[in-house]
Amino acid sequence: MSLWVDKYRPTSLDQMTYHKDISSHLKNLSNSGDLPHLLFYGPSGAGKKTRITATLREIFGPGVEKIKIDQRQFQTPSNRKIDINTISSSYHIEINPSDVGIYDRVVIQDLIKEAAQTQQLSSKATRKFKVIVIHEADSLSKDAQHALRRTMEKYVNNLRVILCCNSTGKIIGPVQSRCLLVRIPAPSVQDIVDGLCGVVAKKEKITVPTELATHIAVTSKRNMRRAVLMLESSYVQQYPFTADQNSSIPLPDWEIAIIKIAKLALEDQSPQQLLKIRGLIYELLSHCIPAQTILKHLAFYWIKSVDNELKTEMAVCAATYEHRLQIGQKAIFHLEAYVAKFMSIYKRFLLDISSI
Amino acid sequence: MDDFFKGKSKAKKVDTSRANDVASTVPWVEKYRPDSLNKVCSQSETVNVLRESIQSKNLPHLLFYGPPGTGKTSTILALARDMYGPELVKSRILELNASDERGIQVVREKVKNFAKTMVGNNANESHGASLPPYKIIILDEADSMTEDAQAALRRTMETYSKVTRFCLICNYVSRIIEPLASRCAKFRFKPLPKTEMRAKLTQIVDGEKVACTEEAIEALIKTSEGDMRKAITSLQSAYHLSTTGKITDATVRDMTGVIPSTVIDKLMDAIQKDSFGDIQSVVDDLIYDGYSAAQILQQIHSHVIQNPEFSSLQKSKMALVFGTTDFALSEGADEQLQILSMNIPTGANYHFFKEGVKPMWEDSANANGGRWLVEYPRRVEKDINEKWINTMLALIGESYQDSQNICGIVFSNRKTCYRFSMWTRSPDTSQGIKEIGETFLKYLNRDKSNEIESIPFNRHVASRGAKPLFEAKKQ
Ligand SMILES: Nc1ncnc2c1ncn2[C@@H]1O[C@H](COP(=O)(O)OP(=O)(O)O)[C@@H](O)[C@H]1O
Ligand SMILES: [Mg+2]
Secondary structure, three states: OOOHHHHHOOOOOOOOOOOOOHHHHHHHHOOOOOEEEEEOOOOOOOOOHHHHHHHHHHOOOOHHHHHEEEEEEEOOOOOOOOEEEEEEEEEEEEEEHOOOOHHHHHHHHHHHHHHHOOOOHHHHHHHOOOOEEEEHHHOOHHHHHHHHHHHHHOOOOEEEEEEEOHHHHOOOOHOOOOOEEEEEEOOOOHHHHHHHHHHHHHHHHHOHHHHHHHHHHOOOOOOOOHHHHHHHHHHHHHHHOOOOHHHHOOOOOOHHHHHHHHHHHHOOHHHHHHHHHHHHHHHHHHOOOOOHHHHHHHHHHHHHHHOOHHHHHHHHHHHHHHHHHOOOHHHHHHHHHHHHHHHHHHHHHHHHHHHH | OOOOOOOOHHHHHHHHHOOOOOOOOOOOOHHOOOOOOOOOOOOOHHHHHHHHHHOOOOOOOEEEEEEOOOOHHHHHEEEEHHHHHHHHHHEEEEEEEEOOOHHHHHHHHHHHHHHOOOOOOEOOOOOOOOOOOOOOOEEOOOOOHHHHHHHHHHHHHHHHHOOEEEEEEEEEHHHHHHHHHOOEEEOOOOOOHHHHHHHHHHHHHHHHOOOEEEHHHHHHHHHHHOHHHHHHHHHHHHHHHOOOOOEEEEEEEHOOOOOOOOHHHHHHHHHHHHOHHHHHHHHHHHHHHOOOOOHHHHHHHHHHHHHOOHHHHHHHHHHHHHHHHHHHHHHHHHHHHHHHHHOOOOOOOOOOOOOOOOOOOOOHHHOOOOEEEEEHHHHHHHHHHHHHHHHHHHOOOOOOOOHHHEEEEEEEOOOOEEEEEEEOOOOOOOOHHHHHHHHHHHHOOOOOOOOOOOEEEEEEEOOOOOOOOOEEEOO
C-alpha cells in the first residue's frame, strides 16, 4: 500500500487545492500555444514538483505520465564516460544535476542539443516543442548556467526549459531574465488544515479534528508533504484521534536527537558537556543528516528558548557559523565551534543575570 | 510510446509537414530581435561606428561588453545580416557560445576548419554590393572561457586575421585577458534608457494587439532595470497570465517577484522597534512565501537609502551590514539565517545639550572633556522612561552644583542595552566632576528600580576599555 502523500498527490492543475490563482495562471499559460521558459521557485514542500508535472499534463495531455527510466551515457571532455539515469516521456525529460556532479554542463548541453535536433514525432502531440525539466537547479554549476544562456535562445523553437529551485539567489541573472519566474509559496497553515481535514480525511473516511490538523500544520513548518506524513503516522499510532494526541505527534528520530543536543547545551555549559555533544553530533552526521540541517535546527531551538535580550546575538552567531560551514570542509569542526560559542554566550548571560 | 529522442533522421520532413498545423511558437523576444542595425535601439554610438566600418569594409576585431539584455548578441547578428544579406549570413558566421566545447584544442580546430574555406571577393546578385572578404567568428559569453583558452586564442586570431574577424561578447570586460582585449575595438553596451524601453514595448504591444495599461508598461520598465530581454519576456508572460485579457501593473508586479511594499514596511517597523520576535515572524513568512533573500535585501536597501530619518553615518553603517550579508549569500550561506541575523543599526540617540554645544567630541566644549556612563540591559525596558525623565528634570531644575561644567546628556537605544551618558567639560577640577557624577547617579537611582552602585568616568579621548579616571558611588 502506498503512503498517503503519494496516493493523494494531485495530477492535474484542477485538482490542486491551494494557490488557485497560480494554477489558473499556469493553465492559461499552458493553453496559450507558446510557453516561455519557466523558473519555478519556492521553499521545499511547497509543491513545485507536483505543479510542474500537472502543468506538463495540461500542455501535453496524459501522455506525459507514461514515464520510462533510461540509463544514458555521456562523454566528458577528458573522455571519461559517465552514466546517468534520466526520466522521460515522449514529450519531456527530467534530470537532476546533483546526480551528475561536476560534469553537469556537458550532460545538460548534450541533452539539450540532442533534444533540439529531434522533432516532436507523436501524431498526438499538440506542441512543436519538447520540454527539459531541470530539478534542483540551485545546484547547477555556474559553468552549466552560463552554458544555458545562449542555448535557451538558440533552440527556443523546439525546446523549452523548466527549472526548479528553492531560491532564485543561486540562479545567474542572465538565466533568470530568459525565464518566466513562477513563485510557489509554501501552503499557509489554513491551506494545510483544509488539505488534511478535507481531501485526505474524506478519501480515507476518517475524521480529523481541526486542532490536531492545525497543530500538525504548524509543526510541519508549512510543508504539505511533512504534514501528510505526520498525519499518517499519528493515524497509525492511534485512531480515532484523541484530544491529547497533539503532544504525542511522532517527530522523526533525527529531529528528536537534535532537540536532545539543544537541551543538553541549555542545561550545562562545560567542556565535558561539549564532549558529550560532539559524540551525538558525530552520530547524526554518520546517519547522513546534513550538517546544515543540524545547525539550523539547533539555532532555531535556541533562539526560541533563550531570553529576548539574547535572541539577536543568537541569530548572528548561527548565521556566522552556518556561513563558515558552507565554505569550510569539515562539518564537525564548525558544528562543534558553534555549540561552544553558544555555550559561552549563554553562560556569560546566566552569570550576568545572577550578579544583578 | 515514442522515445524522447527519436525522430532525428526524419527531422526535415517532419518539420515542413508540421509547420502549418502547429501554431508558430516563436517567443516575442526572438520575434522582435532586431534583424538590422537600424532596428537596434539605443546604443547609437556603437551602431554608428559599426555602420561606418561596414561601409569602409574595414571591420576590426570587436569586443562587446555590458549587462544582459542590452543587445550585444542582437547587434552582431544584425551587423552580419546587414553585411552579407539574409541568405549568405548563415555560411559566413560561426557562433560559439558557452554551451559549446571551448577548450583550446576545440576552438583552434573549429576556427581552422571554418576559416579554411576562403571567401572570394565575388559580387552577390541578391545583395548587390560586393561582399567583405572575411567571415565573422562570434565568441558569445566569452567571459566563461578559461584564461588558457583565451591566451591560445591570440595566436589563432593573428593567424587567420586576413580571412576572419572575431567578435567577443561578455558581461564583464575584466574577465577578458588584456592581450586579447587590446586586439579588439571595445564597445560598451549600456542598460537601455526608459524612453527606448517604452518605445520598444509600445511597438510590441501595438504589433500584437495587446491591451495593456500605461502603468503596466511603467512597471515593466521599472522592474527590468534596463534589461530589454527581461522586459519583453515579462510582457509576454503577463499577457498569457492575465485572465481578463488586459495587462495591468498588478499583473506585472505579481509576476516579477517584487515583495509588496506593505510587507517591507512591516519588516522595517519591526527592525526599528528592535523587536526580534516581530522580525522573525516577518522573515519566516517571507522565506516560506518563497521570496529570495537577495530580493528582500534589495528592497530593504532601497527603503533605507531613501529614508531621510536616518543620518548618512547610519546609512553607511547599514551599507556595511548589507554588504556583509550579500557577500555571505553569494557564498551560499543560508538565506533565512542571513536575513534574520542582519543586525541593521537603526538605534536612535537622544541628545539634550546646552545651547551652543554640539553633541560631538569635536566640539571645543567637549574636546578635553569626558563622560559619566551608565548601561542598563534591555530587560529593564519598562523603567527606562522614568530614568530619562528624572535625569532631564534634574538638569533643567539646576540640581547640580557645578552646572556650568555640564555639556549635556545622551540617551542611546542600542540592540543590547540602553545607555545614558552625562558629558562634562575638562575634568581638571576633580571635585566638581565627582559631584556631578554622584548627583547624576542619585537621579538615575531615584525611582528605586535597578539601582546601580557605581559609575565610571572617562575622557572622550580615552581608549575603549581603559580604566576609569574617576568613579562615583551610591551615597
Ligand atoms: N538595443 C536593443 N534594441 C532592440 N532590442 C533589444 C535591444 N537589446 C535587447 N533587445 C531585445 O532583447 C533580446 C535579447 O537581446 P540580446 O542581444 O540577446 O542581449 P545580450 O546583450 O544579452 O546578448 C533581443 O531579442 C531583443 O528583442
Ligand atoms: Mg547574448
